[in-house]
Amino acid sequence: MLQLSLVPLMLVAAAAAQAPAGENAVFEELVAKGVTMSDGAAFKLPPPIVADGLDAAAQQAAIAKAPRIRGTVKEFLSKSYYAPVAVKVRTLRPSPDDGPAVRGVDVWFVVHGDWDALGSKGFLDSMTNSREGKSGVVSKSGVLSDREMAKRKLSATADGTRRVPATGSEERFLYTTFSLFERVEISTTRRAVLSKGKDFILAAGRVDPRFDKDPDYPNQWRPLLRDARAEIKPGPAHPFRHAGGYAKITRLHEPEGAVFIECHLVYEEDYGWFDGANLVKQKIPAMVQEQVRVFRRKLAVASEAKK
Secondary structure, eight states, X not given: OGGGTHHHHHHHXXXXXXXXXXXXXXXXXXXXXXXXXXXXXXXXXXXXXXXXXXXXXXXXXHHHTSTTXXXXXXXXXXXXXXXXXEEEEEEEEOOOTTOOEEEEEEEEEEEESOTGGGGOHHHHHHHHTOOOOTTEEEEEEEEXXXXXXXXXXXXXXXXXXXXXXTTTXXXXXXXXXXXXXXXXXXXXXXXXXXXXXSSEEEEEEEEOGGGTTOSSSOOEEEEEEEOTTOOEEEOOOEEOOOEEEEEEEEEOSSSTTEEEEEEEEEEEEOHHHHTTOOHHHHHXXXXXXXXXXXXXXXXXXXXXXXX
């Protein structure tokens, strides 16, 4: 499930290192108003635990309050590929009578590396080419091109981005198709807004309903079915619209070279995904641990290359 929003947004946030400082309208919507589900109920995303402008002591005090941190803050901040990762999967609304559940996924961790390397082409390419392991595999992802935007009567620059003059931020349209636990294939196109400050980068996105029935980048989910030969093939498509998330990257004062990353996602999970079972809570923490270790290793390589 992390592939729906969090990992792509981490990479987009890293790519925003050269984006102009500015406001982030999507982030403000997600925190203040939330994501509206199919029944009209809205669920807000939690605000970042590390606010802007904190000194070193205040940053570490904030990090100490992150749920699910195992061990000490010193261990959490350590320069190790195996440093703790805090993951929390929340059921915000159980599945009612075979209806959709609402879940939230929150992730906090620290990486070490060159701040500028986070936005380097080599690092981003290495992460884009990473596979997600047996539990979740990305088959398609990217940013809509200028031609694709023009076809849909949406303005953008040649690299699929659009400056928002009133806020100084950048807007992008991201698409992703991935399989989850070999049970469901999820495709979404998200409107993402990127912004940054001196010591933070913020990317927030939500599924854009204008792509609900798009012929190339539809918002949908399909069950993954096994045929008589046990080969997996996608079943009929169902609409998927209700999801949003953000990633915030904060440069820490201490220890030197440490970067704090937190990601938050809220989404509606159809009963048909897993027949009502909460597989996300069972499997996502281990998936996230693996993804973060890959992230740390590749950032270390990119940082060394910049020396």
